[in-house]
Amino acid sequence: MDTRTALLAAALAVLFVTAIGAVAAPDALADPRSADERPGDVHIVDTVVSPGEVRGETAELRLGIDLRHRGSAVENVTVRHRAIGAESGLLVDETTVDVGEVDGGSERTINGSVDVERAGGYRIETVVFADGERRASQTTRVGGLGALTPEYADSSVGFTDGQVWPTVAVSVSEADNETATLSVSLSVTNRGDEASDPLELRVLMRQAESNVVAADATETVGSVRPGRTDTITVTAEVPANYNYYVDGALWSDDVLIDETQGVANLNPRETISADESVEEVEFAVEDFERDAAEGGMAEDRDSGADDAAGGTDDSTPGFGPVVALIALASAALVARRRR
Structure with missing residues (x-):
């Protein structure tokens, strides 16, 4: 061979x-390298944003991201969160969470947070780094933070919002030619799961034409059981023959919790409605100036009509009944002379 x-x-x-x-x-x-010995990798699976501590001007946004790991262990992992104004594009807050080593080939939740102002919307940018190298990123948009209730004003008790049962009910307890004693009942409901802490109820009686506070009253609202409605009654003495707005407010340690409004029509010749006196509008300079001009024109028209009728204004408190009595007496004398 x-x-x-x-x-x-x-x-x-x-x-x-x-x-x-x-x-x-x-x-x-x-491949001599086992599955656990492949180059390690981490990426973001999901991001959850929830409100944390809500303050007067600012709020905490809690951020929870799910990291999925594959391969060998990844060391020196950090997660950076940035809150950027949606309209301004400016950086509002930035936080970094030190995760350390990630291994095990499974998912892991990393918690963080940023503090932002409650006004406006934000873009939350989350980036995952390993040894200073960017590995994964995700962006989440958040808005409507102004609708969050600050913790100091968070209460499960508020005025009842019923379709038939009145939130504010007014009745006359006593009356004479000069004054009237009103009994005002207000309904409050506990919409929470636990009994409420005591609150303070404040009631104002505002004369409709002049907007002057004619009387006020204060009463303590005791603990209300979950899902229950209680009625609190206060009394107030006001001048008779006028119409009044009944303003009710719930307070907790001088913090306004909720408010409502009713009316007391004591003038039989003219009535008012709470629905007509409360209107939520967005402030604009053009609207304000136009309303002011139209109001002036309306006042001029009313003034001209009053001058044509004799120059008497019945809306001035105290003069309406006197003029009416003089008119009745004059009519009676004229009728008697004609007979």
């Missing part, structure tokens, strides 16, 4: 042995 034939026979023998080894031990030709 020559040398070439011997080398060919050796090569065939090696090939034959390799084939037999591959069949007998299939893992022998596999």
Whole structure:
């Protein structure tokens, strides 16, 4: 056997042995690195944003991100959160969470937070770093923070909002020609799951035409059970023959919790409605100036009508009944003379 034939026979023998080894031990030709030894990787699966501590001007946004890990352990992992104004594009707050080493090939929740102002919307940018290298990122938009109730004003008790049962009910307890004693009942409901803490009820009686506070009253609202409605009654003495707005407010340690309004119509010739006196509008300079001009024109028209009728204004408190009595007396004298 020559040398070439011997080398060919050796090569065939090696090939034959390799084939037999591959069949007998299939893992022998596999990547020597196991699944856990593959290069590590982390990426963001999900992000959850929830309100934290809500203050008067600012609010805390709690951020929870789910990190999914694959491969070998990843060291020096950090998560950075940035809150950027949606309209201004300016950085409002930035926080960094030191995660450390991530391994195990599973998901892990990392919690963080940023503080923002309650006015406006924000873009929350979250970036995951490993050894200073950016590995994953995600952006979440948040708005409507002004609707969150500050913790100091958070209460489960508020005025009842019923379709038939009145929130504010006014009745006359005593009356004479000069004054009237009113009994004002206000309904409050506990919409929470636990009994409420005591609150303070304040009631103002405002004369409709002059907006002057004619009387006020204060009463303590005791603990209200969950889902229950209580009625609190106060009394107030006011001048008779006028119409009044009844303003009710619930206070907790000098913090306004809720407010409502009713009316007391004691003037039989003219009535008022609470729905007509309360209107929520967005302030605008153009609207304000236009309303002022129209109001002036209306006043001029009313003044001209009053001058044509004799120049008497019945809306001035105290003069309406006197003028009416004089008119009745004059009419009686004229009728008697004609007879």
